[in-house]
Amino acid sequence: MPFLSDTASAIKSRFGFHDRSVSESVPSTPDLLKSVSRDHNLASTQSLVSMSAARRIDDWEDDDHDGVTGSVVSVPRHAQSFELSEDPSFWKEHNVQVIIRLRPLSSSEISVQGHSKCVRQESCQTITWTGHPESRFTFDHVADETVSQEKIFKVSGLPMVDNCMGGYNSCMFAYGQTGSGKTHTMLGDIEEGTRRHSVNCGMTPRVFEYLFSRIQKEKEVRKDEKIKFTCKCSFLEIYNEQILDLLDPSSTNLQIREDVKKGVYVENLKEIEVASARDVLQQLIQGAANRKVAATNMNRASSRSHSVFTCIIESKWESQGVIHHRFARLHLVDLAGSERQKSSGAEGERLKEATNINKSLSTLGLVIMNLVSISNGKAHHVPYRDSKLTFLLQDSLGGNSKTIIIANISPSLCCSLETLSTLKFAQRAKFIKNNAIVNEDASGDVIVMRLQIQQLKKEVSRLRGLVNGGAENLDSDTSSLSFLGSPGIFKCEGFHGSSSPLMSENRISQKKDYEVALVGAFRREKDMDIALKALATENQAVMQLAKQREDEIKSLKMILRFREAGVKRLEAVAAGKISAETHLLKEKEEHLKVIEVLRTQVDRNQEVTRFATENLRLKEEIRRLKSFCEEGERVMMNEQIMVLQNKLLEALDWKLMHGSDSLAVQKTSLDMDTAVNDDPPISSQEPRTPCQSSINEENEFLRIQVIQNQAEIDLLHKKLEFCFEEKERLERHVNDLMMKLEEERCFRAINEKTEQLELPLSTDASVVDVNDGMELKAMVDAIAAASQQEAEAHEKAITLSTENNELRLKLETFIEANEELQSNLKGID
Numbered sequence: 024m025p026f027l028s029d030t031a032s033a034i035k036s037r038f039g040f041h042d043r044s045v046s047e048s049v050p051s052t053p054d055l056l057k058s059v060s061r062d063h064n065l066a067s068t069q070s071l072v073s074m075s076a077a078r079r080i081d082d083w084e085d086d087d088h089d090g091v092t093g094s095v096v097s098v099p100r101h102a103q104s105f106e107l108s109e110d111p112s113f114w115k116e117h118n119v120q121v122i123i124r125l126r127p128l129s130s131s132e133i134s135v136q137g138h139s140k141c142v143r144q145e146s147c148q149t150i151t152w153t154g155h156p157e158s159r160f161t162f163d164h165v166a167d168e169t170v171s172q173e174k175i176f177k178v179s180g181l182p183m184v185d186n187c188m189g190g191y192n193s194c195m196f197a198y199g200q201t202g203s204g205k206t207h208t209m210l211g212d213i214e215e216g217t218r219r220h221s222v223n224c225g226m227t228p229r230v231f232e233y234l235f236s237r238i239q240k241e242k243e244v245r246k247d248e249k250i251k252f253t254c255k256c257s258f259l260e261i262y263n264e265q266i267l268d269l270l271d272p273s274s275t276n277l278q279i280r281e282d283v284k285k286g287v288y289v290e291n292l293k294e295i296e297v298a299s300a301r302d303v304l305q306q307l308i309q310g311a312a313n314r315k316v317a318a319t320n321m322n323r324a325s326s327r328s329h330s331v332f333t334c335i336i337e338s339k340w341e342s343q344g345v346i347h348h349r350f351a352r353l354h355l356v357d358l359a360g361s362e363r364q365k366s367s368g369a370e371g372e373r374l375k376e377a378t379n380i381n382k383s384l385s386t387l388g389l390v391i392m393n394l395v396s397i398s399n400g401k402a403h404h405v406p407y408r409d410s411k412l413t414f415l416l417q418d419s420l421g422g423n424s425k426t427i428i429i430a431n432i433s434p435s436l437c438c439s440l441e442t443l444s445t446l447k448f449a450q451r452a453k454f455i456k457n458n459a460i461v462n463e464d465a466s467g468d469v470i471v472m473r474l475q476i477q478q479l480k481k482e483v484s485r486l487r488g489l490v491n492g493g494a495e496n497l498d499s500d501t502s503s504l505s506f507l508g509s510p511g512i513f514k515c516e517g518f519h520g521s522s523s524p525l526m527s528e529n530r531i532s533q534k535k536d537y538e539v540a541l542v543g544a545f546r547r548e549k550d551m552d553i554a555l556k557a558l559a560t561e562n563q564a565v566m567q568l569a570k571q572r573e574d575e576i577k578s579l580k581m582i583l584r585f586r587e588a589g590v591k592r593l594e595a596v597a598a599g600k601i602s603a604e605t606h607l608l609k610e611k612e613e614h615l616k617v618i619e620v621l622r623t624q625v626d627r628n629q630e631v632t633r634f635a636t637e638n639l640r641l642k643e644e645i646r647r648l649k650s651f652c653e654e655g656e657r658v659m660m661n662e663q664i665m666v667l668q669n670k671l672l673e674a675l676d677w678k679l680m681h682g683s684d685s686l687a688v689q690k691t692s693l694d695m696d697t698a699v700n701d702d703p704p705i706s707s708q709e710p711r712t713p714c715q716s717s718i719n720e721e722n723e724f725l726r727i728q729v730i731q732n733q734a735e736i737d738l739l740h741k742k743l744e745f746c747f748e749e750k751e752r753l754e755r756h757v758n759d760l761m762m763k764l765e766e767e768r769c770f771r772a773i774n775e776k777t778e779q780l781e782l783p784l785s786t787d788a789s790v791v792d793v794n795d796g797m798e799l800k801a802m803v804d805a806i807a808a809a810s811q812q813e814a815e816a817h818e819k820a821i822t823l824s825t826e827n828n829e830l831r832l833k834l835e836t837f838i839e840a841n842e843e844l845q846s847n848l849k850g851i852d
């Protein structure tokens with residue numbers, strides 16, 4: 024049952040293909056080659072409708088251009104077929120693969136244009152567009168029309184499934200203009216129910232056939248790990264920027280959501296669990312039927328919508344007690360035709376349709392262009408959200424995915440420009456850089472972790488030996504190292520054999536792998552050790568507590584027993600069975616025992632107190648350490664500040680020294696300049712050289728210094744004046760005091776003389792004596808105070824004059840420095 028919509032069939036017949044079997048309509052390459060000579064005559068007589076100039080038969084023979092600008096014709100005279108080679112190591116280092124697939128010419132194209140093509144394949148990776156100017160393109164693979172569906176699958180589909188099984192998200196796009204072979208590549212002919220593929224069976228059925236065969240094998244090989252797989256499929260179509268569920272056509276206009284856990288997903292999209300390739304085919308056919316129904320209702324063709332078939336593959340297994348969970352998302356995308364939609368004349372639905380197709384494909388182109396810019400180090404916003412297609416597939420474009428782009432092209436001359444545009448698109452896509460990672464989780468319990476630690480320890484010592492010992496430690500060419508908790512198995516290639524640069528590169532990258540693994544293993548081991556120690560301490564504490572509780576219960580039981588015995592004894596005493604003395608003796612005995620028990624409890628309480636004290640001591644220790652740390656930091660910072668200050672001073676000194684040097688140098692060079700040529704000096708408007716600007720800076724610095732010095736000198740002047748004034752004031756004061764003292768002395772001498780004369784005459788001599796004595800005492804005191812003041816004033820005057828001298832000296836130094844600086848400045852100006 025061919026998987027083609029009616030409209031698509033119409034397009035195919037327009038291009039001269041028959042739906043049933045392409046092998047019938049398109050001759051195989053040998054046939055094609057054989058028919059070339061036959062068609063030459065035909066071609067020579069036919070005018071090429073879409074071309075500006077017709078070619079003569081000689082042109083076919085020469086495989087030349089006919090000289091007419093813009094015409095693109097080539098003849099596969101020595102048509103060569105290039106074998107596609109599978110490269111299993113490709114995906115180890117790459118996350119994006121671009122393949123060009125060339126479809127054969129259709130019979131109608133041949134009948135109109137003969138075997139002329141717009142492209143020429145150069146190798147299995149290179150293709151040349153033979154238009155004007157000729158353009159050469161290189162891709163990961165170029166598949167010509169002879170490459171079978173199976174080969175294409177082996178080159179791209181098979182490793183893609185392997186990647187999915189390894190936990191990598193994968194995506195395959197088919198891009199190209201309508202009728203270029205996208206659906207043929209992605210689906211081809213699917214026949215439900217048959218076990219074997221037909222020759223034209225496309226990628227999707229082959230992918231799922233292989234996927235389920237791999238799942239089966241894994242299940243068999245990893246029986247012990249109880250591996251389980253779950254596969255869920257969904258199928259959607261994006262038409263007019265609306266998402267339609269092809270497995271449930273009642274759900275239209277579905278919305279794309281983003282979630283931290285799920286990533287990007289379509290809300291309410293039906294997901295069906297599938298267990299075999301046949302289940303998948305059923306879903307594909309049902310989806311295709313729904314597409315067909317919708318197409319008739321909405322009057323559209325497959326080339327106007329994008330279809331996305333998604334399968335989520337989840338696996339769970341247990342290894343050494345750890346549960347592993349791995350998942351991968353596989354997208355198979357058949358894009359709408361990339362040809363420019365002719366909106367001219369289109370209106371209503373058609374216009375909307377054309378705009379939306381253009382929108383999603385142009386956004387796709389823009390996304391790719393921006394991703395290329397990003398990979399070139401130019402930061403750009405990637406407009407994923409500008410179209411449903413790019414939003415949904417954002418992981419596949421520059422994200423966590425391994426992506427294959429199959430760019431389908433038509434060799435027909437009438438499709439020349441579209442082919443060139445597809446080649447350019449594919450060329451850009453080659454530069455996309457994805458970042459695919461294995462989607463895997465692992466979880467387990469403590470005992471298992473403990474086991475893991477032991478094993479990791481062994482692994483670590485083995486790896487240590489490997490890294491240190493190198494090749495000698497390896498006894499076989501290839502050995503596998505499995506790291507628990509790590510996604511897979513590290514394959515270690517042997518160190519024997521030839522040592523090509525590639526080998527040494529591999530070795531380096533292997534060594535890096537080991538180092539990374541070792542670091543990881545060490546880290547995990549350390550974490551586990553810490554966790555284990557914490558658990559052990561906790562365990563010990565809990566056990567101790569339990570024992571304590573047990574002891575407490577025991578002693579309480581004992582006390583209870585004593586109480587009961589005491590009660591019984593008292594009853595016996597009351598009944599007269601035993602004497603009160605006996606009871607009291609017994610009671611005393613029991614009391615002693617209880618005291619003993621309580622003492623142990625108190626002792627235990629003492630233990631608690633000891634713990635509390637210990638706790639306090641530790642707290643104090645922490646506080647001390649903290650403050651020590653903080654203080655230490657402060658000391659360190661102070662030291663740093665001092666160092667910086669010293670450095671600053673050194674720098675300033677250096678600047679001052681070199682400032683004068685550079686000024687001298689500049690002056691000399693300026694003198695020399697004026698001596699050699701009488702050019703006017705450089706004006707301030709002229710651009711300054713770095714040297715000049717540094718001299719100017721120095722100048723400015725010196726000018727500021729001069730200003731500062733001047734200010735300091737002024738201050739010192741003022742201080743000096745003040746000192747002079749003070750000195751004068753004090754001198755005046757001293758003179759006054761001296762005068763007073765002199766007066767006092769005179770007065771005293773006069774008084775003494777008068778006393779000697781008047782003493783015998785006075786009758787109230789005793790009264791006069793007393794008064795005079797008091798006055799004299801007061802005068803002596805005043806004289807003593809005056810001399811004291813005089814001495815102080817002298818001292819102050821001496822200090823001030825010393826200070827004055829010092830200031831004068833300082834001032835002189837400053838004046839000298841100032842004069843020197845000013846003369847320097849004048850020299851610069």
Ligand SMILES: Nc1ncnc2c1ncn2[C@@H]1O[C@H](COP(=O)(O)OP(=O)(O)OP(=O)(O)O)[C@@H](O)[C@H]1O
Nearest residue numbers: 035040045126201202203204205206207325326360
């Ligand atoms: N490599 C090929 N070998 C043989 N036949 C091919 C090849 N590629 C395409 N064809 C044939 O070309 C015709 C058009 O191809 P197909 O329908 O896959 O184009 P398409 O790009 O999907 O177009 P549309 O975008 O309109 O859906 C089909 O009949 C298909 O069988």
